[in-house]
Amino acid sequence: MKMRRPFIAANWKMNKTLSETREFIANFIPVVRDVSDIDIAIAPPFTLLRAAAEALKGTNILLSAQNVFYEEKGAYTGEISPLMVCDAGCKYVIIGHSERRQYFNETDLIVNRKIKAAKKAGLGVILCIGESLEEREAGKTFDVLLKQIEEGLNGVDLENLIIAYEPIWAIGTGKTATSEQAQEAHAYIRERLKILYGNRADESCIIYGGSVTPDNIDSLMACSDVDGALVGGASLKVDSFCRIVKFKKEK
Ligand code: PGA
Numbered sequence: 001m002k003m004r005r006p007f008i009a010a011n012w013k014m015n016k017t018l019s020e021t022r023e024f025i026a027n028f029i030p031v032v033r034d035v036s037d038i039d040i041a042i043a044p045p046f047t048l049l050r051a052a053a054e055a056l057k058g059t060n061i062l063l064s065a066q067n068v069f070y071e072e073k074g075a076y077t078g079e080i081s082p083l084m085v086c087d088a089g090c091k092y093v094i095i096g097h098s099e100r101r102q103y104f105n106e107t108d109l110i111v112n113r114k115i116k117a118a119k120k121a122g123l124g125v126i127l128c129i130g131e132s133l134e135e136r137e138a139g140k141t142f143d144v145l146l147k148q149i150e151e152g153l154n155g156v157d158l159e160n161l162i163i164a165y166e167p168i169w170a171i172g173t174g175k176t177a178t179s180e181q182a183q184e185a186h187a188y189i190r191e192r193l194k195i196l197y198g199n200r201a202d203e204s205c206i207i208y209g210g211s212v213t214p215d216n217i218d219s220l221m222a223c224s225d226v227d228g229a230l231v232g233g234a235s236l237k238v239d240s241f242c243r244i245v246k247f248k249k250e251k
Pocket of ligand 1: 011172230233
């Protein structure tokens, strides 16, 4: 049995309207009411956070944002601060998702500033790291992960911090990492965290993301260093996300 409490999060990305959000949550709550031994989070787009917070009131489902800016307030047109995200009812924020690194030029330095600002505001952080296909094929997976860990977490403690290993080649492609590939990367991440933080790393939640589905969740969760999942596509439908949240526990 793993000591760490599983954490499963839905990353809705740029999907869903207000009515779709209300409908999803209304249907989701009753089916997961009996799930008490894992943490569940939903990360809708910014515009839906307040309504989602209302709809989730009285449940133990956590609300997460998908991004924040690193300043508290000011003349940053179009940006959202950690304080605003807290104010909207969020307990977590996803930082450094590969889509933000790729399309919005987020560097490890920016990711680091965002993590610090989010933690200062009291938010839990889901830090995404992961290699591209090219990097994997060139044998650079561990180097890439190491840089993202060391630079992203520079000056940051592990309190309330979840790491999501998301190999870019597995995101939205239907190509999940095999359990062996996931376990290998997660074990490496934990080993590096141990070097940086000592035994505290044994308590760190390291979750997997990249084409997680009802069909592969059980075998991923059976890996000793996989503590949960960050789910994109398969989190948009109540049925599939419920099955993922209700993954079959190891004996
Ligand atoms: P996916 O996305 O499950 O659709 O591959 C995961 C993610 O990007 O967090």
